[in-house]
Amino acid sequence: MTDWHSHLIIGPIVLPMIIASAMLMANERRRILKASLSLAAMAAILIMALILLHESANGAVGGGDTARVYRLGSWAAPYGVVLVADRLSTMMVALTSVLGGCALIFALARWDRAGPRFHALFLLLIMGVNGALLTGDLFNLFVFFEVMLAASYGLALHGSGEARVRAGLIYIAVNLTASLLFLIGVSLIYGVTGTLNMADLATRVPAIAASDLGLFHIGAAVLGTAFLVKCAMWPVGFWLTSTYSAASAPAAAVFAILSKVGVYVIIRLSLLLFGADAGASAGFGLTWLMFGGLATIAFGTFGLIASRDLSRAAGFGVMISSGTVLAILGVGDPAALSGALFYLIGSTLACAALFLLAEILQRGREADVGEARAVFDDEYRDPFDDEERNEPGLVIPAAVAALGGAFLICTLMVAGMPPLAGFVGKLSMISALVGVGGAAAWTLVAVLSVSSLGALIGLTRLGVGAIWTRDEDAPAFVVGAAELTAVAALLGACVFLAIFAGAALIYTDHTAAWLAEPQGYIHAVLGGGGR
Amino acid sequence: MMELVLALAIGVLSASGVWLLLRPRTFQVIMGLSLLSYAVNIFIFAMGRLKSGAPPVLKGDVFDPARYTDPTPQALVLTAIVISFALTALFLVVILTARGITGSDHVDGKEPDA
Numbered sequence: 001m002t003d004w005h006s007h008l009i010i011g012p013i014v015l016p017m018i019i020a021s022a023m024l025m026a027n028e029r030r031r032i033l034k035a036s037l038s039l040a041a042m043a044a045i046l047i048m049a050l051i052l053l054h055e056s057a058n059g060a061v062g063g064g065d066t067a068r069v070y071r072l073g074s075w076a077a078p079y080g081v082v083l084v085a086d087r088l089s090t091m092m093v094a095l096t097s098v099l100g101g102c103a104l105i106f107a108l109a110r111w112d113r114a115g116p117r118f119h120a121l122f123l124l125l126i127m128g129v130n131g132a133l134l135t136g137d138l139f140n141l142f143v144f145f146e147v148m149l150a151a152s153y154g155l156a157l158h159g160s161g162e163a164r165v166r167a168g169l170i171y172i173a174v175n176l177t178a179s180l181l182f183l184i185g186v187s188l189i190y191g192v193t194g195t196l197n198m199a200d201l202a203t204r205v206p207a208i209a210a211s212d213l214g215l216f217h218i219g220a221a222v223l224g225t226a227f228l229v230k231c232a233m234w235p236v237g238f239w240l241t242s243t244y245s246a247a248s249a250p251a252a253a254v255f256a257i258l259s260k261v262g263v264y265v266i267i268r269l270s271l272l273l274f275g276a277d278a279g280a281s282a283g284f285g286l287t288w289l290m291f292g293g294l295a296t297i298a299f300g301t302f303g304l305i306a307s308r309d310l311s312r313a314a315g316f317g318v319m320i321s322s323g324t325v326l327a328i329l330g331v332g333d334p335a336a337l338s339g340a341l342f343y344l345i346g347s348t349l350a351c352a353a354l355f356l357l358a359e360i361l362q363r364g365r366e367a368d369v370g371e372a373r374a375v376f377d378d379e380y381r382d383p384f385d386d387e388e389r390n391e392p393g394l395v396i397p398a399a400v401a402a403l404g405g406a407f408l409i410c411t412l413m414v415a416g417m418p419p420l421a422g423f424v425g426k427l428s429m430i431s432a433l434v435g436v437g438g439a440a441a442w443t444l445v446a447v448l449s450v451s452s453l454g455a456l457i458g459l460t461r462l463g464v465g466a467i468w469t470r471d472e473d474a475p476a477f478v479v480g481a482a483e484l485t486a487v488a489a490l491l492g493a494c495v496f497l498a499i500f501a502g503a504a505l506i507y508t509d510h511t512a513a514w515l516a517e518p519q520g521y522i523h524a525v526l527g528g529g530g531r
Numbered sequence: 532m533m534e535l536v537l538a539l540a541i542g543v544l545s546a547s548g549v550w551l552l553l554r555p556r557t558f559q560v561i562m563g564l565s566l567l568s569y570a571v572n573i574f575i576f577a578m579g580r581l582k583s584g585a586p587p588v589l590k591g592d593v594f595d596p597a598r599y600t601d602p603t604p605q606a607l608v609l610t611a612i613v614i615s616f617a618l619t620a621l622f623l624v625v626i627l628t629a630r631g632i633t634g635s636d637h638v639d640g641k642e643p644d645a
Binding site for chain 2: 139142143146149150153157160162165166168169170172173176177179180183184186187188190191196
């Protein structure tokens with residue numbers, strides 16, 4: 001544990017923490033310094049995430065999949081806190097760093113000047129997300145979740161304004177309550193099993209006495225509810241669209257990954273603790289996940305068709321994407337899960353891009369958001385009150401063509417139409433579901449297809465309204481170079497995913513197989529002590 | 532006896548917490564969240580089993596687990612208290628901001644009949 005390489009896994013957590021805390025020392029007026037520091041940090045995190053991803057994609061030296069385990073303070077696994085980088089968590093960390101980097105670039109155009117300490121909050125959010133993805137301990141997960149949520153409260157309110165404060169009030173109240181549920185679930189599970197380490201927990205689940213099993217299941221269900229609130233499953237997800245559509249565009253884009261962290265934890269815990277080896281607990285809660293997921297897809301689709309505003313539509317897109325992955329997880333088929341993981345990457349990137357595009361397209365119309373009365377004059381200023389700061393930097397010509405093209409790609413991705421990655425994901429899910437057969441799988445196939453159609457109708461209508469049939473007196477589109485770079489990078493990642501869909505599907509196939517066989521994870525954490 | 536008192540305390544705290552959480556005024560909501568977090572903290576503590584007069588830290592040469600209390604839930608409670616305290620303070624700031632901006636302490640940001 002001396003060479004830098006073995007410490008790599010903690011980098012995506014420690015680096016943003018150090019930079020964010022160092023940034024608090026500097027004056028808010030040193031914008032260039034802060035912007036370049038956070039850009040450098042995000043670039044370093046992206047590189048670390050890609051190295052980790054490369055390692056887990058190529059598997060162990062002797063062949064087969066493995067997980068990289070980092071024992072904090074070198075304490076042995078069930079007693080100390082461990083960080084685990086396996087195929088699923090490195091994939092999510094890489095997704096987070098791509099998404100975070102693009103949202104940050106978008107913010108540099110002007111949103112980072114809309115309120116104080118944007119960069120520090122942003123890096124702390126990334127730290128919390130990475131920590132929650134990498135940790136192998138339930139209580140440590142709670143701590144990182146709280147770091148992530150605390151930073152997200154700040155970002156949700158970034159830019160101030162009445163709409164944001166009202167939406168933020170609801171967001172914070174809902175998430176504080178969900179955190180209390182999280183604690184109740186964790187402590188019930190600890191009370192029954194006496195451990196908080198996820199791998200250790202997985203070995204103890206089959207041996208739980210029948211008299212304690214009910215209590216353990218209650219604990220798991222309460223814990224699961226806390227994460228389902230986070231991934232906005234119907235009927236506990238109504239907070240999502242109002243918060244995300246009120247938040248500033250870069251914050252909303254990076255929030256798209258927040259709900260996926262909830263999905264990630266559900267996938268991880270459900271397959272680790274309630275896999276085939278779990279005895280009486282095997283498959284616990286899967287039926288609920290499937291019906292909840294179906295209801296979420298349906299609600300999200302209706303919401304998307306009904307929404308009259310692009311950022312609300314993007315919020316419903318996030319709900320559809322969470323619901324799809326949850327429903328597929330509920331089916332319990334590894335091949336379908338592989339498609340769902342592929343779909344998760346593409347749809348998260350596309351929803352984030354949609355939030356960014358929505359802000360550009362609606363810029364002329366929502367001028368009143370920033371004009372609400374300030375409470376603290378020195379802290380919250382109207383971001384666009386003077387000419388100098390209203391200038392988004394280098395302005396891109398032919399903005400309408402670029403925006404139209406970007407919107408087209410977003411629509412195809414969210415709706416899952418050919419030829420892009422959204423279609424590949426949906427197709428592999430549907431073909432796996434056809435293989436599974438049965439009423440539930442066919443219902444899911446039907447719901448997925450209808451939801452594609454609904455998303456296509458809703459987004460096309462909004463796109464026509466926003467680009468082609470715009471108000472005569474609306475100002476011309478102004479797109480900053482940084483903004484277009486961010487959107488182009490997100491959509492470029494989607495196109496890249498479509499071109500290299502074969503390799504990506506092989507990766508998600510292996511991931512789903514690895515998740516279906518939790519012994520590898522357990523052995524890596526408890527037995528071998530990492531490689 | 533101790534179990535009964537503890538269970539009653541958790542029950543009363545969480546029942547009042549949930550009731551206050553569902554009230555329309557922001558002050559009631561924050562009081563409800565505080566009461567709920569007290570209930571949760573005591574609940575975590577109870578999950579380490581109730582034992583009186585037993586230290587959580589090993590002392591001397593006696594290694595009989597029955598004579599000690601479980602230290603993990605105490606560490607968890609400490610973390611949970613700190614986090615919920617900090618986030619309640621943050622929520623309070625947001626509530627005050629909302630009161631200043633909207634001119635109303637209703638959770639919807641406007642009076643129901645307005």
